[in-house]
Amino acid sequence: MPNPNDLTDEEIAYNIMCRKSFDTFAERAFRSVEGAAATYEWNWHIGCIAEHLEAVHSGEIKKLIVNVPPRTLKTYLIGTAFPAWVMGLEPYNNFIGTSFSGGLIEDAIVNCKHIIKDDWYRQCFPDTKIDPTQDTKSDFKTTARGRYYGAGILGTITGKGADYLICDDPLKPDEALSDTIRVETNKAIRNTLFSRFNDPRVGRFILVMQRLHEDDPTGHLLQDGGYHLLK
Secondary structure: OOOHHHOOHHHHHHHHHHHHOHHHHHHHHHHHHHOOOOOOOOOHHHHHHHHHHHHHHHOOOOEEEEEOOOOOOHHHHHHHHHHHHHHHHOOOOEEEEEEOOHHHHHHHHHHHHHHHOOHHHHHHOOOOOEEEEEEEOOEEEEOOOOEEEEEEOOOOOOOOOEOEEEEEOOOOHHHOOOHHHHHHHHHHHHHHHHHHEOOOOOOEEEEEEOOOOOOOHHHHHHOOOOOEEEO
């Protein structure tokens, strides 16, 4: 890692902004995932999602549902960059991520680790380090006992606890018309995922998906009230 004393005043100021602003952090961290030549095209919806994620971190919002179409950086922002930013500020936090496919959430976790292991990130957040004894594609810990664990929504998450639950596309579009799969998915969120909070009084829940059916997880949970919906 480059010596922090070698940073220019501009680089130091930029790192300070990355710590304060998730929007700024997400733009910089994109290169850690996609490579230095990648083009990050900022759009107003990115700033809007970033503002809501900062509110989740601060505790202003504890239950957030985000409805956006595919290919709008939703997984990158919520499943990859946000856990890396939170763990940078508070490396002891625990995340559980789920999706309709264990492979999808595994990709998000691997990309999150790409960010955390980047030299720039280690300059920005020197206290956040991945524990080499717990570093797999779907499960890693920090040396401060933080953790990011992922599994398919109908997979195994028992025995794990979290401060943040992230549910990213829990339902496949081509299975949305199946009453059986919708019911199983909604039950998995209510009966299994919600039971994983370390402290339900302060735990944060984020659901991000495209709308697929009136009784998809978004429609199902909104019946309860108490959710902040961003669409």
